[in-house]
Amino acid sequence: MTVPVELRLEIQDLMAEYCHLLDDGDLCAWPALFTEDCFYQVIPRENHDQGLPLATIRCESRGMLEDRVMAVRDTAMYEPRYLRHVQGAVRMLGAEDGVVRAESGYAVFETLPDEHSRVFNVGRYLDEIVRDGGRLRFRRRICVFDSELIPNTLVYPI
Amino acid sequence: MTVPVELRLEIQDLMAEYCHLLDDGDLCAWPALFTEDCFYQVIPRENHDQGLPLATIRCESRGMLEDRVMAVRDTAMYEPRYLRHVQGAVRMLGAEDGVVRAESGYAVFETLPDEHSRVFNVGRYLDEIVRDGGRLRFRRRICVFDSELIPNTLVYPI
Amino acid sequence: MTVPVELRLEIQDLMAEYCHLLDDGDLCAWPALFTEDCFYQVIPRENHDQGLPLATIRCESRGMLEDRVMAVRDTAMYEPRYLRHVQGAVRMLGAEDGVVRAESGYAVFETLPDEHSRVFNVGRYLDEIVRDGGRLRFRRRICVFDSELIPNTLVYPI
Amino acid sequence: MTGSAGNLLDRRWPEEGVHRVPYWAYTDEAVFRREMERVFCGRGWAYVGLACEIPEPGDFRQSAIGDRPVVMTRDLEGGINVVMNRCAHRGVKFCRARRGNARRFVCPYHQWAYDLKGNLKAVPFARGVKRQGGMPEDFRNEDHGLERLRVTERNGVVFATFSDEVEPFEEYLGPMLAWFDRVFDGRGLTVLGYSRQLIPSNWKLMFENIKDPYHASLLHVFLVTFGLFRADNPSKVRLDATGRHAVLVSSKGEQRKSDATKDMENLREDFKLKDPRLLDPVREYREGTVAMLTLWPNLIVQQQSNTLAMRHLIPRSADAFELAWTFFGYDTDDAAMTTRRLRQANLMGPAGFVSVDDSEVMKLSQDGVRPSPDAAGVLEMGGREADDQDHIVTESTIRGFYRHYRDVMGF
Amino acid sequence: MTGSAGNLLDRRWPEEGVHRVPYWAYTDEAVFRREMERVFCGRGWAYVGLACEIPEPGDFRQSAIGDRPVVMTRDLEGGINVVMNRCAHRGVKFCRARRGNARRFVCPYHQWAYDLKGNLKAVPFARGVKRQGGMPEDFRNEDHGLERLRVTERNGVVFATFSDEVEPFEEYLGPMLAWFDRVFDGRGLTVLGYSRQLIPSNWKLMFENIKDPYHASLLHVFLVTFGLFRADNPSKVRLDATGRHAVLVSSKGEQRKSDATKDMENLREDFKLKDPRLLDPVREYREGTVAMLTLWPNLIVQQQSNTLAMRHLIPRSADAFELAWTFFGYDTDDAAMTTRRLRQANLMGPAGFVSVDDSEVMKLSQDGVRPSPDAAGVLEMGGREADDQDHIVTESTIRGFYRHYRDVMGF
Amino acid sequence: MTGSAGNLLDRRWPEEGVHRVPYWAYTDEAVFRREMERVFCGRGWAYVGLACEIPEPGDFRQSAIGDRPVVMTRDLEGGINVVMNRCAHRGVKFCRARRGNARRFVCPYHQWAYDLKGNLKAVPFARGVKRQGGMPEDFRNEDHGLERLRVTERNGVVFATFSDEVEPFEEYLGPMLAWFDRVFDGRGLTVLGYSRQLIPSNWKLMFENIKDPYHASLLHVFLVTFGLFRADNPSKVRLDATGRHAVLVSSKGEQRKSDATKDMENLREDFKLKDPRLLDPVREYREGTVAMLTLWPNLIVQQQSNTLAMRHLIPRSADAFELAWTFFGYDTDDAAMTTRRLRQANLMGPAGFVSVDDSEVMKLSQDGVRPSPDAAGVLEMGGREADDQDHIVTESTIRGFYRHYRDVMGF
């Protein structure tokens, strides 16, 4: 792999920031980790593997990410909850034409009021990362999740 | 971020050592990962977010860490158990005046005799790391945990 | 520790590849991550700690890994399932005579049809890694697992 | 009535009648077990799947009716069959793949082999080995097939029943048939994908929720804000004669305050989409921009703007049910329409801007009723009867549902 | 007695009486359900929270009595109210935030709005929309408020009851009132923080544990080693007339062996703290350095050196209960005292040097009794009566607890 | 019969008899509770462990009989004892370490101390402290020992019983004794290691599985492919007079197709091991290369080629049981034999090439029968009797098991 050390660390920083923004509930800052013309999708492994296009969350631009943030914050009704992302090792798949492709496994834990923390969603990220406006951003992030039987609702992005 | 590569890896080593000492049950070696005047705290997210000072574990010095180790080893009564830490990506928050600040998500799994492993405690570490006596140590480690409803007891440090 | 940065990243790549091959169900590619004369073992912590030799999986060569792959793919009967590995920080234990020794905690999540994802197996890898045929490979990987009460079956390698 | 569920039900419904629902109905496992027998596996046509999911001979797909696993198959003659996923020998849930194609089903345990209709075709070693062992002389394969259900298909949708007595499907639907045919008009269907969630509440709360037009303009700020559903939009509810089926139909209004929205506090006039492609509905049906059809015992047909979905209710216990979504379109859809459906799917499913509200409120309902089995819900909006109404300020269809439920359950 | 919990209890208490406790009392879910009705929601004042948690008008905080969720509110007149967290419409647990401030409660489902006292103030579309639908003419908001409990506050502590018959709180506490007032002396209280654990045992084992002074000098090596509690310290137990409440009082001794410690094998004379700031107690009350007050049905008031905590028992099932800790101090505390309390909190809670022992032993008790419902515990230390005693070598207060328990439960 | 399990069993066995097994027998918790009393803790010798696990005086090891935790100890005279892991005081599961060495057991709660035989030796503060408190005058330690079981050991294997009436072990085994002695021939045993799995099915399915030779040549492609077990190998099944015990014996054949394998579809002639060391069996016993001995109520002795294992069944609920494997060899084994056993262990346990199939099929069985309590399995292979047979095309031994089961359970 020809990804230089510094770039790898910068990618790691991007991913760490992603996890922490979501886990701190800092949803508003989250769309800025994507490019304007990004594609973000959370899709059950079943659909992904069979080539079925339906996704649980489908955003075709940073604007749609922002619309989702607004919907989650201002219109949706749900119990308060904590999420916690723990991401595994990143597998670099290549760097060409300024685009780094990578994949990584993740586990997200959910804690509802008065309940124990539980495994909420596990799967893998399929990423395309580019330099844009002076920093790395996701041009494409597909979350393919194993946890097809979703425990009630998937309120926040994965 | 201006944290050089070597330092980042050294920080990673410190964190890996932390996890492994606790998971191997090597409690006696654990206080040495902290400075003499350290502050270590395990606190429910609820208290932390509301500014309530009460912590589940509160140690104001390495001596208090050692007192806790002695109490756990020599005075406390509990069922044997295994713990397993899996830490997520580290987010570097800054390096100033010889202090590196970082945060990272974690998940701790507990295995009791005759039971399946379970999600025991998830949350994040808020760290201040310094070089002290030739190696990196935690000057401050705050574990803010999501898992406010603790499954029975929190015998070992997180 | 005297493990240079590039080698550490290469080790990380090996481990990431290991996780992803197993999680993608790409079992056939998995034995190639080991040397011909490798030793791979999945062993309950109880046996490991007491010095009892019995392992849940014991492979004394890459051939035995391949035999296990064939058995799992062609002869065994089991419900379809997804596995997901999330590996924690790697602790470098030393590099001598071309052998790097390392250990790392891991959590494996299992998803059965019509069920939620669950913590399946947590433990630690004890590794010996060598350069062999132009790439890094495991000469020895021992998975010592905490999760002694296995949830039904351990079909795939850990 | 078997002994298992029969003895424990000295439960009594509140005297007021169907405008009260006692909370034990949502939490008592004995009630649940009786529901599995009488509601899901009794006199009724239960949803199983779409015919387009098993287009080719040999295609099969797992499904469920109540808590019973079934397999829907396309036999070699092209017919659709539904059989219990339970080997006639010793009960193994033999079919493990969620879907696939096979000539026959072979149970893994002793390889009893069934054809796609469920007939037992082969029992290994039935005549013994080397003249030893084997099945008794009088053992006849014909007596040991899989349990087969009666099956009906209408315009691509497959239903099955354990009952010998239930009327033909068209009759069973009664006046709902036209609403069914509104979406299933004979065009080919295309599955866009699946979504599944486990909702920690009693399954009946899902029916109540969809039959309840009253909540939509109050709970769903997103819907209201974009005028997709409002109390002042032209709307109506219709029931069949028994009350078990119902439909709720409404037409999109505008995104502004009106006289009649004074009670809708959550209306957010200022809310604008940054990427309006998210919500760019095109009218598809003559009447209504939304129609939610609830069919006893286990199906909701959802048409909300351009999202079409089967919502299949699979109860797991008194406290939880699986909601299995099959999103679909028509084979006449162009690429733009398919993309539109996929985008609007952001409103539905476990992460949907609208349906998250419902799933969450169902959990809160279950949490609320659990410790109070002897209390009861009050369903008096729109009166105390269960009749058709030309507005949505009513709980009429819920009352209809419980009228039939009480009949069936003997409460 | 409702039908649900009434029919299954042909359980019989051992003939010996209260010095035996049958193990089915800890494991039978039917017993548990009856406890929810009779013990927690019957004749008794149940702990809800501290008044200082809701200082301002509109402040509210979720809590629970038995398995029932409640909300404690401060109304606009400054009064404290406790209402069930269950919408009067269709049962939704409407209050979702753990605490907050609101003018009124609006149920998310259909936005029925209640004031802070639980009165139903508004039903959206009650009069219909465009003259259609709405509630029946005879529907009166007054009949559909939240279920309200009777409330009492004493010196900053809030109790509530479902009962119309229970005596006033002061009378209810009887001789325990003085012990209550010892800690709650009228000074303002300050919450230092919360801690919560789910203990996998029956809730009664928690009461047994705290009422049991016998174990403290044997199980808790840390306590004994530092002389915080020892069998040879001056100590006593007191009960009220019914036996339901009790207090255990003791005074700190020294960290050395004595004649009377020969049975205390675990004493560790050599144990010294590396950082003695951890344990630097200051005497706060005239009598006793530790006093553990157990109040029927759901509260333990803990005063151990300078850690003060309410321990609120919230049963979840026969097999598990939540223990919700509220650590507090006085508004007269200086910074040094606050720090002292925070440091000493290392002894208490889910990671406490002392209370870990108790939580673990409760799990081991539950594991021990679960498979042996027909066996029974033996409580004969200090005799077979339930009387006041001037030492702690006794299980007297546990016997007192079960005397009352049997009365209430009808065993 | 205690009240707890007595009242709910109006279950009736199918009229056909033991060649039908009703599915409620696998799922009903009331049936399960009766099984714990009658099957596991009734008239029968239950497996506890191997004597070599506690070689020295003071050695102990936790185990279980049914759902009851027990401790197996070696007393100071060298005798083996089995006691309930439940303190006689208030029920604490006092022994926490899985194994260890101790002079006596001290319960953590109040330090009641027992010797290795379970006699109560010391009660702290029994005579009070400073002349206050303590146990009543008439309290006698002799009345408050641990519950002790009758114990028997044969050739290194330890069994225990709660029953006073059960016949001596040798008589209890009847004709199975010779098969038992075949493996346990008096040589010393060496534990190679443990393996534990929680199988999500009823425990009886495990016995059915091992008693069922019919499945082995069909389900286990690995076994068949390598000729370790085939329907056309010389084989037989034997039962004792009651039907509760049985043995299945067979001899290794070759890895090729034969006339009699036409029904064995899964045979893979082409399959070759890349590292043949994995499977290099050496014959150890005169008769049979595999013998699976099932002993009522909780033991399977597995001898498959050179893997020897005790499979200990520990039921957890109607829906799940723990399978605890103890792999062992003989103290006469050389290093090559030990390595051989360790390699062949790849076939067994939770990841075994053979036993994975069984564990998975048991889960599928439980999933299949759960929603159909009123259906029944059909066990007619090899006839409808429960007799010895000289082939393995039979379910005779399963029928034998259920004949005894019905007797014991009163069905």
Ligand code: FES
């Ligand atoms: S259980 Fe299906 S073939 Fe035997």
Ligand code: FES
């Ligand atoms: S359930 Fe609360 S308003 Fe309808």
Ligand code: FES
């Ligand atoms: S419970 Fe064992 S000594 Fe008290």
Ligand SMILES: [Fe+3]
């Ligand atoms: Fe809705």
Ligand SMILES: [Fe+3]
């Ligand atoms: Fe205590």
Ligand SMILES: [Fe+3]
């Ligand atoms: Fe088998």
